[in-house]
Amino acid sequence: MSETPSAEEHAVIRANEAFYRTFRERDIESMRALWSMRETVSCTHPGTRTLYGRKAVLASWKALLANPRTPRIIAAETRVSLVSETVALVTCHEGLESGGAALCATNLFVREENGWRLLHHHTSALAPTPARPSVAPGLLN
């Protein structure tokens, strides 16, 4: 994205912020409204297979939001890229409000009549230490 986000990029950032706020507020009705009405919505929660279709995706969110063990997430390092006039890609870092583990997210938005809506969400946990080629300990001495 450019250093100064355009009005459209700001609108996507606000949609992304609304997604994480709704997640924290455990608001399933707002969550339903944030997702595209297309049947091709999909969602890959951490460590799990991709879910397809509004019914399966929103059922997974209903269960997550009802589970008191579901962590409260804060998005950071948000980047938005307008892929076409009606499609925007957001990537961001997801941190737990309580600290500790962190995740990386891909959020794909589509512009619909009533604004930018989520079409696909994919989140994965970061490994405790960055993945890198291992170095034989002797080489460090």
Add this chain to the structure above:
Amino acid sequence: MSETPSAEEHAVIRANEAFYRTFRERDIESMRALWSMRETVSCTHPGTRTLYGRKAVLASWKALLANPRTPRIIAAETRVSLVSETVALVTCHEGLESGGAALCATNLFVREENGWRLLHHHTSALAPTPARPSVAPGLLN
């Protein structure tokens, strides 16, 4: 996607297959050509933070393809969704040719002058057992 993929969907599926074939063949030059020329390309390898820009993304692929420990991946359960005329979302299951661990991928393609090119790739490892609400053992007896 519809049960009978359109010609455009077939073209995206072929681009996705080319990505995994290039990955298996350790062909960095073909890998460079598969990615969009846009500077906004991005890539989230399993367990790591997202990389941004052709330079960083392709450097990561050069290192991965040069590493003999990098597994050989076979894509399966590929689904394609034409998000707009020039943007396509592919999700698929990534299996190791040697069996064992499996991953879930999001691949976002853009249609450019010379065909569909990869704009964003996000892969995450599947947890060894499916994530689900825990059930007290006593309830199963």
